[in-house]
Amino acid sequence: MRKYAFRRLLQLIPILFAITFLSYGMMRIAGSDVVTQKMENTGQILSEDKLNAAREQLGLDKPFLTQYFVWLGKLLHGDMGNSYVSSLPVFDTFISKLPATLLLTVTSILLTIIISIPLGILSAVKQNTIMDYLIRLCSFIGNSLPNFFVSLLLMYFLAIRLRIFPVIAKEVSLKSVAMPAITLAIAMSAKYLRQVRATVLDELSKDYVAGAKARGVKFSVTLWKSIMKASLVTIITLLMLSVGNLLGGTAIVESIFMWDGVGKMAVDAISMRDYPIIQAYVMWMAIIYVVVNLLTDLSYRFLDPRIRLGGVKQ
Amino acid sequence: MSEKQNKNVTVRVQKIKKNHIKQKLAFFLILAIGLVVLAVFSEHLCPYDPYAQDLASALQPPSLQHPMGTDTYGRDMLSRVISGARASIFSTFILVAVISVLGTAVGVCCGYFGGAADAVMMRISDVCLAFPGLVFAMAIAAILGGGIQNAVIALAVVSWPKYSRIARGQTLALKEEPYIHAAILAGDSSGQIMLRHILPNMLGPVLVTAMLDIGTMMMELAGLSFLGLGAQIPMAEWGSMMSSGRSMIQTYPWVVLSPGIAIFISVAIFNLLGDTVRDYLDPKNSRS
Numbered sequence: 001m002r003k004y005a006f007r008r009l010l011q012l013i014p015i016l017f018a019i020t021f022l023s024y025g026m027m028r029i030a031g032s033d034v035v036t037q038k039m040e041n042t043g044q045i046l047s048e049d050k051l052n053a054a055r056e057q058l059g060l061d062k063p064f065l066t067q068y069f070v071w072l073g074k075l076l077h078g079d080m081g082n083s084y085v086s087s088l089p090v091f092d093t094f095i096s097k098l099p100a101t102l103l104l105t106v107t108s109i110l111l112t113i114i115i116s117i118p119l120g121i122l123s124a125v126k127q128n129t130i131m132d133y134l135i136r137l138c139s140f141i142g143n144s145l146p147n148f149f150v151s152l153l154l155m156y157f158l159a160i161r162l163r164i165f166p167v168i169a170k171e172v173s174l175k176s177v178a179m180p181a182i183t184l185a186i187a188m189s190a191k192y193l194r195q196v197r198a199t200v201l202d203e204l205s206k207d208y209v210a211g212a213k214a215r216g217v218k219f220s221v222t223l224w225k226s227i228m229k230a231s232l233v234t235i236i237t238l239l240m241l242s243v244g245n246l247l248g249g250t251a252i253v254e255s256i257f258m259w260d261g262v263g264k265m266a267v268d269a270i271s272m273r274d275y276p277i278i279q280a281y282v283m284w285m286a287i288i289y290v291v292v293n294l295l296t297d298l299s300y301r302f303l304d305p306r307i308r309l310g311g312v313k314q
Numbered sequence: 315m316s317e318k319q320n321k322n323v324t325v326r327v328q329k330i331k332k333n334h335i336k337q338k339l340a341f342f343l344i345l346a347i348g349l350v351v352l353a354v355f356s357e358h359l360c361p362y363d364p365y366a367q368d369l370a371s372a373l374q375p376p377s378l379q380h381p382m383g384t385d386t387y388g389r390d391m392l393s394r395v396i397s398g399a400r401a402s403i404f405s406t407f408i409l410v411a412v413i414s415v416l417g418t419a420v421g422v423c424c425g426y427f428g429g430a431a432d433a434v435m436m437r438i439s440d441v442c443l444a445f446p447g448l449v450f451a452m453a454i455a456a457i458l459g460g461g462i463q464n465a466v467i468a469l470a471v472v473s474w475p476k477y478s479r480i481a482r483g484q485t486l487a488l489k490e491e492p493y494i495h496a497a498i499l500a501g502d503s504s505g506q507i508m509l510r511h512i513l514p515n516m517l518g519p520v521l522v523t524a525m526l527d528i529g530t531m532m533m534e535l536a537g538l539s540f541l542g543l544g545a546q547i548p549m550a551e552w553g554s555m556m557s558s559g560r561s562m563i564q565t566y567p568w569v570v571l572s573p574g575i576a577i578f579i580s581v582a583i584f585n586l587l588g589d590t591v592r593d594y595l596d597p598k599n600s601r602s
């Protein structure tokens with residue numbers, strides 16, 4: 001088990017190399033750089049000499065490959081460099097954005113679990129009743145609404161009309177996390193509901209359910225003891241993948257609600273061509289991807305001992 | 315009831331179910347085709363010029379003259395929403411067509427030939443999957459400059475691995491079927507086997523994924539435009555229309571609601587169509 005996990009984590013190294021190189025390359029081809037962006041933002045016209053001096057100071061005048069390897073060399077010594085915009089260390093900036101994203105991740109996942117699991121089970125147990133149709137209709141609507149539309153609707157109804165929540169998050173608190181978390185939870189619950197319903201329906205049709213009924217086991221006992229346990233694999237996989245997505249910061253939702261997390265940091269860094277920050281973000285995403293996939297596979301093994309690790313190629 | 319009668323009943327129930335799905339499929343197909351026709355003839359269907367500014371009649375609420383009201387520049391919202399259908403629906407179709415065809419082709423080749431090329435392609439798709447989807451797209455849009463076609467390219471780069479994984483898995487399973495071995499013995503070339511024997515047998519799952527992807531991709535494209543990385547400002551596109559109207563949601567909600575509802579309805583129609591196609595192709599419903 002440990003060997004398997006270690007081997008999987010080793011895959012991270014080539015992926016990290018490829019991804020950081022790729023993003024470095026793409027940012028270079030993008031043409032504009034942080035010096036130009038800063039000048040455009042402040043509206044000042046500076047002489048070409050001054051711009052070049054600024055570039056030289058940041059090392060942007062060197063050839064692309066040299067820049068990449070200088071960055072890589074520093075990284076291997078544990079130095080992620082400084083942000084081009086704020087001049088603060090990248091690592092500190094990144095860590096300071098993490099709590100906001102973590103809070104958003106945890107609250108939206110909790111909301112999703114609270115909404116989707118009971119409703120999904122209810123919809124499966126009461127299959128083809130009005131209840132089932134209603135739940136499925138809601139799930140369908142949630143699936144067809146883009147999250148920026150949901151954000152704007154929530155802003156309009158909850159913040160502007162009812163004044164329950166602040167329109168824009170001024171600080172990281174439970175009250176200000178509510179709207180972005182609800183937005184994310186609506187889309188995720190809609191997706192999960194269908195999965196939970198399908199999994200539970202699948203389990204319900206199995207022989208052991210009829211067997212338990214024939215032996216006089218109460219349905220609620222079968223539901224909680226057996227069906228839930230068997231459905232957990234699907235639910236956990238989905239949850240893991242969503243946690244991965246959310247930890248990367250949700251660019252659109254974080255930007256709309258001005259939520260000062262990793263996603264908004266990435267959007268801002270891209271628009272300013274702040275390479276070191278972008279690199280940190282891209283590396284963070286790659287680490288999440290590999291770790292989440294590994295944890296998902298390990299949890300399969302944990303929940304279903306029939307599955308053998310690394311037994312099947314790929 | 316004898317067993318034979320019982321069997322007859324099941325067959326009839328399945329037939330009714332199948333017919334029901336067929337009717338549903340026809341219904342949603344007509345709706346979807348209606349949307350596409352609307353997109354094709356959008357120029358002729360707009361009651362007003364979607365780009366004609368008329369500051370005197372700016373921000374009018376919905377009325378008989380302007381059923382969806384007007385925006386900040388006095389442009390007719392209904393015309394802009396109809397004209398936006400073109401940008402959203404066409405781009406989505408091109409995007410889904412490209413990624414499903416290319417992704418499937420890569421997946422079939424990888425699965426069929428295996429070996430080093432397969433390993434390399436799968437690592438590349440790992441890199442694409444590990445890359446932050448939307449942000450990858452944003453970077454490409456930033457490189458190529460704004461514009462809906464660049465948003466399409468950007469999303470294509472991050473979404474193709476999904477199809478190649480499905481196609482690869484299917485090919486690996488099909489490769490061991492006796493009829494493929496027979497075809498090899500009969501002297502068919504690899505290309506013939508892939509095109510004639512493997513591809514037709516795995517179209518179902520790919521088609522279902524592609525149909526269900528239309529709605530998602532439509533939302534992602536609109537999302538990129540919303541962030542200002544897709545369609546550029548004067549262009550009538552639903553995502554960018556919502557973005558430019560978002561500060562006015564309090565006082566002039568129709569500016570945001572009209573394009574929002576348009577996205578919702580189109581995504582809903584394509585999602586329903588996708589679900590029905592899946593039910594239709596589901597072997598559980600076609601045993602008769």
